[in-house]
Amino acid sequence: MRAENGPTPAPGQQGAGQCPVDFDFFNAPAEYRRVAAAHAREGAFYSGRGSGFWVLTTYDGICEAFKDEDTFTVGRVSAAEGAEEERWIPLTVEGDQHTQWRRRLASWFTPQRVRELAPEIRRNARRRIEAFRDKGEVSFNEDFARPYVLENLMTAVGWPLDGLGLLLAINRAMIDSRSAPDPREAAYGELGLPALEKFARRHIELRRAEPADDLTTASFDWEIDGTPVSDDDRASLLCVLFLAGIDSTVNHMANAIQHLARDEEDRARFLASREIRPAAVEEFLRANSCMYPGRMAVHDGAGGHAGRGQTVLLPLALANHDPEVFPEPERVDFDRERNPHIAFGTGPHQCLGAAFARAQILTALEEWHDLLPGYGVPPEQAGSPAPFLRNDYDLRLVW
DSSP states (O other): OBOOOOOOOOTTOTTTTSOOBOOOTTOOHHHHHHHHHHTTTTTEEEEOSTTOEEEEOSHHHHHHHHHOTTTEETTOOOSSTTGGGBOOTTTTOOHHHHHHHHHHHHTTSSHHHHHHHHHHHHHHHHHHHHHHTTTSEEEIIIIIIHHHHHHHHHHHHTOOGGGHHHHHHHHHHHHHHTTSSSHHHHHTSTTSHHHHHHHHHHHHHHHHHSOOSSHHHHHTTOEETTEEOOHHHHHHHHHHHHHHHSHHHHHHHHHHHHHHHHOHHHHHHHHHOTTTHHHHHHHHHHHTOOOOOEEEESSTTBTTTBOTTOEEEOOHHHHTTOTTTSSSTTSOOTTOSOOOOOTTOOSTTOOTTHHHHHHHHHHHHHHHHHHOTTOBOOHHHHTSOOOOOOSSOOOEEEO
């Protein structure tokens, strides 16, 4: 899963025209917004952390960059060390090849396909909530959201559910790697990316011996530019489905349920009106966006700032909180008149699983409120500010 290195940043372009900020790209959305506000006039800021990277800060600038593959390439999709060395299908593929990959994948995540999966998604949510309904307290992420989302993904792409425990352990290891002294080294630990790739390759071998009506079996007939898909690219694809298909959905669910646990008026509206629920989910997606995709500048002056070969981050948390587009962006407003959020990105690489993620979030919130309408945060947390929930936060709920 390695790719060739991209161009070297041009001399003198590291943060040209700005004093570098010591900024970690793993920072929480609120910190992104704080620093972005200090650089509102420029529409971008430069971090000298690591190898350095630019951060675009406006809705328009971020949307334009997502759509302009001639200026911003997916040769690097993160500011993490070594990101340009990875070949992730289809994230780091461009042009006609990307179109071919996307066309083959799309049929597995269409709105019609999601409607077909909907009864099983709902059964999964209800079964899991009923299992702890009598306990009176739960870790929302660990006891519900994470296994719920992973099982839905496994069902959608046809992975045997007896692998759920292993994949949960791999997901936990990947989350923990981000706070390790050396995140890249930790990600390649025994229960990190190597274990995920091993799982993917074993599944490929299984489906070659025992075909089924699933994505992996279907991929054996795929060709890109007239060449059969290799097992290396097939394994890369399966790994990407795992890496992209869990954490962001779990994070959105956790932040949504936390808001409803603390805001009695919004929870009352969500409980009383099924009609308001899709709009509520869209507003949660906007308000709680936390992904920070990266691109590599193809030429000097990319986005008005970056030099050739430099990393440029396009944080969804900044685009979806731009006050020029979303008045009072910090406020969750189910009645927001205009909500053109890009929680799933935009442009050629917009998330293929958007309809799938929306269905999981809406279904989980509906089933939770049908079965446990009287939940809340523990009393000792009720008076403290609500933290932004991302990956490793243990959201406790009581009822």
